[in-house]
Amino acid sequence: MKQKLYQVDAFTDRVFSGNPAAVCPLMEWLDDSILQKIAMENNLAETAFYVKENDRFQIRWFTPEVEVDLCGHATLASAFVLFNLENYQEEVIQFYSPRSGDLMVSKKEDMLTLNFPADYYKETALAESLLACFTAKPLVAYKGKTDYLVEFENEQLIRELKPNLTAIAKLDARGLIVTAKGEEVDFVSRFFGPQVGVNEDPVTGSAHTTLIPxxxxxxxxxxxxxxxCSARSGYLLGEYLGDRVEISGKCVLYLSGELYLD
Structure with missing residues (x-):
């Protein structure tokens, strides 16, 4: 059995930057164990799988270790594949996730825009479990649906942070977002998720459902x-819409090929 596979760099306009995602268009769902093995073999932060269902596409995302509730960059990459490589003719793609609901992606020239639910977060104590994650001390901490968010004093601290991945892996969350006011943009961030097999994610669309609000x-x-501002770096535009957010960026194709499955 042959299976199409694309690898796309998301939130960038050049290869070897942004966040790489694998995208597998499926005719029908494979067994979950096969999906997880494909993601493990790809060894990227996320592999996205989608199946067309009437006028929308059901989408799911897997890290090398687990299925996740939401992934922005792999959804952006999936939209890029549909628009540019799979002959999708409309200007808006309606994705549906069993875990996150309706997710739309629109296209304007080479810019793609995600429309995702905004995260709801609340302030939380700077507990020792959070303080142990870094040598620098954050200003404040919040807890969203899946992640912690901590703000630091400036962009330089964000760029120079050396995370304690062992401590982060013990947090009761998918991962940890660190952020500060930007010098040339409104804000900068990084994302650490050793809990789900991703020590540092290069560009995390889903984290911006918290960061933008x-x-x-x-x-x-x-x-x-x-x-x-990971080592690969990525540039995003955000729009706060109240209960939803728009997250925009570009994508480039890195490779296309076929998987050979028994």
Whole structure:
């Protein structure tokens, strides 16, 4: 059995930057154990699988270790594949996730825009479990649906942070977002998720469902620019819409090929 596979760098306009995602268009769902093995073999932060169902596409995302509730960059990459490689002719793609509901992606020239539910977060104590994650001390901490978010004093601290991955892996969350006001953009961030097999994710769309509402309220503006300053780095545009957010970026194709499955 042959299976199409694409690898796309998301939230960037050049290869070897942004966040790489594998995308597998399926005719029908394979067994979950096979999906997990494909993701493990790809060894990328996420592999996205989708199946067309009437006028929408059901989508699921797997890290090398687990299935996750939401993944922005792999959804952006899936939309890029549909628009550019799988002959999808409309300007809006309606994805559906059993875990996260309706997820739309629109296209304007080479810019793709995710429309995702906004995260709801609340302030939490700077407990020892969080303080142990870094040598630098954060200013404040919040807990969203799946992640912790901690703010630091400036962009330089974010770029220079050396995470204690052992401590982060013990947090009761999918992962940990660190953020600060940006020098040339509205805000910068990084994301650490050893709990799900991703020590540091290069560019995390789903984390921006928390970051965009947070910085929109803090900066009193709804249109935002952002950089996730990992080693690969990625550039994002954000729009706060109240109960939803828009997250925009570009993608480039790195490879296309076929898997050979028994």
């Amino acid at each position: 947070y910085w929109a309220k803090k900066l009193q503006k709804n249109s935002l620019t952002a950089i996730q």
